[in-house]
Amino acid sequence: MSAERQRRHLVVRGVVQGVGFRPFVYTTAAELSLSGSVANDSSGVIIDIEGTPADLDEFIRRLRDRPPPLAVIESIDRITVAVRGGTGFHIVDTTRADGGRTLASPDVAICADCAAELADPTDRRHRHPFINCTNCGPRFTIITDLPYDRSRTSMADFPMCSHCTAEYTDPTNRRFHAQPIACPDCGPRLTYTAVPLSAATTDDRSRLSRSGRSEPETAGATHSNDGVQPTSDGPNPSLPAAHRAPSPTSDAAAALTAARELLREGGILAVKGIGGYHLACDATNEDAVATLRSRKRRGDKPFAVMVADLATARAIAEVDDIAAALLSGPQRPIVLLARKAPISYAATSHATLGSRTHALASPVGRGIVGLGDLLEGDRADSSPSAAREGHGQYARGTATPTGAEAPGRPESRGLDRGAIALAPSVAPRNPDLGVLLAYTPLHLLLFGLPGDPPGPQVLVMTSGNLGGEPICYDDEDAGTRLAGLADGWLSHDRRILTPCDDSVLRVVDGIELPLRRSRGYAPLPLTLPVPVPPTLAVGADLKNTCAVGDGRYAWLSQHIGDMDDLATLRAFGFAAEHLAELTGVAPTQLVVDAHPGYRSTAWARTHAEGRLVRTVQHHHAHIAAVMGEHGLGAAETVAGIAFDGTGFGPDGAIWGGEVLAAGYKGYRRLAHLRYVPLAGGDTSVHRPYRMALAHLRSADLPWSDTIASVAACPADERAVLTHQFDTGLGCTPTSSMGRLFDAVASLAGVRHTVDYEAQAAIELEAIARGVDPGAGTYRFALDHTADPAVIDPAPVVAAVVRDAGHGVPAAVIAARFHHAVARLVLDLARDFAPPPTTVALSGGVFQNALLLSAARTLLRDNGFPIITHRRLPPNDGGLAFGQLLAGAG
């Protein structure tokens, strides 16, 4: 027998640290009676393994085919070495070798095993808000450096007790080398603090007094399990129990009870999560949600909601199998889902929202109220049956059931699951709902375990920040910036080292479409089809992410945000630096967008320190991103259709309706949407009626008062616009498809002013969904005599005006317009993508599920090879990846 033995030296690369890989190797070796050792180093996991050739083959097969759920195996290198004998198998301590690289794991939602322990009264971690194991818990947000060891995380602040040490060092335990291991004896401490009302904004005191809360007595009450004394003078029998001073036995449970009670009463709670603070309130309480909206200065932008389990998600939204898998996967993103019940647009009170733009918005109401009937019809087809495409390295993640149906969740509570009515202010005039499942033990406890006085069933869960600013994650910073936003704080003393917002995605034709790639995904690497030198790409100024690349790997940062203030710029610098540290990439060059006014570009030039700064045109980067995502090679070219809001063109115009013949190395502009004047830049972005007037003029159509957009534009503003269009003063030509959506939304009477990016397009999509466009069709004109060719929207604009004038419902106009844009994509492919050219779709406009689905179907039915995004956002959140490929290759 021993004569047959062999010894092999294996190097396993990929996401193999902090994911339970070494215990898995240990138990697999033990099952097969193999001897040897396993160790982490900075290049991955090193395995020395000895046994019969058959057993060794089986060992490698299991490594490759059945790794731990969170592991991503990139490669297994093997060489045969001299047999050494021996019987035992050992786990060797971590070493750090040069020349290699290991990959940090993203944060992982609580797993089913830990959720079960959390709810088990006999378990020593029963109700422990920081329960985790090798398969779950925080990673990216608590790591300072690699290799991933407790000493390099913020858990270093909490020395392990003897119980935890025993589990941590036992290779057969599921907490073996789980770096954030903790228990009630040695883990972080939960704290609840009520905010004195005088410190909060005062415009909503009446709401709180209506809800029965008396002000002075609650001030400063603190519940904590580490003995913090309350500042109030002791129990007041007139107050609910949770708001009295803590009893000597007060602990995490008391803090949670108080937090749940605040939420039940309609208060706003700041909750310290995995990647930062959230602001939470009862999503069924209109007063609470409207207050949060006004305190956050949120405008109309929808809030996401959190629920404890899939059953509750199904009570508020349409959840098919694919959505269920995404909602309950270890990444736990926010998933945009069709609402269960059609919303009553009429119920949305503009007055409640207090938006600065609503004075101009009255025609919007006329356009939308009454479409509820039309929307009802579309609920049935929200579960397209198209086969799901491959998901590469992420497939395992989304398919893994973890604590989705959280054990211990009181499904038997007896409430009618079909009857949860959300407050209108959660997502005004939006038929979709951003839903996510509880992803930390603290969230599950916030909803309540069996026997707890329950909290709300559905919570608004929004990033803890003021509109536009980065998420708060540092306690001191949160204390300052969130003061006045929250009525109570549920916090703890584990430091968050890296902020990370929730990820957002939607499902289109059964395929996931990321809208924001952040928590749960960052910093998972993406492979590059062509090698790049060590490079930092800084992205764009909206929905910013940055990326580093080296060789065949790229790492995209978490979502950083809109670079319109200093705090975001600082957050950007920190993220770029941290990403470089974590990946070991020392960039020798930087890649920036061509826009001369971008803060990201300015940041790169300031921080270049003599390194080369390369510039990539915005839409070239978009097309390179989708090419790279699909692994296209260095020699390949595509017909890239980039439909976007804004991007700087080398001719000084604002591009955004582009057809490019593109490879990584360069592009040629084949066609673009005909230029119209963008008067006053951002002003016209915020007021779609101005874009409508620009398109009317460009189409030689009179500004008749019977047109909704013209009526929406004040007369003096019309006069100024006329002058601007006549003289070109303050006007930039734009070919933006995003702005054409704005114009059509206004011409159809759907929306004349916007409160957040793409609001008009989102509402146009919303009302068009499921609506039969009928016999009427719109058609773009294509002028091939010009080079680049010109796509003329004038016939479409004229048809929209004609339909609107004839009383055709806005929803039908919206449906006809979507169909026309999809048809345009097909026409462009026919003109510019001779077989076998691949058609690549990218840019923010392709977040539109209706358009993406229709365009993809038309292209496929007509035999065009097509690539679209499924791992990266089509918006600027995916731009840095494309910059790496287009700028660094």
Ligand SMILES: [Zn+2]
């Ligand atoms: Zn776990």
Ligand SMILES: [Zn+2]
């Ligand atoms: Zn412990």
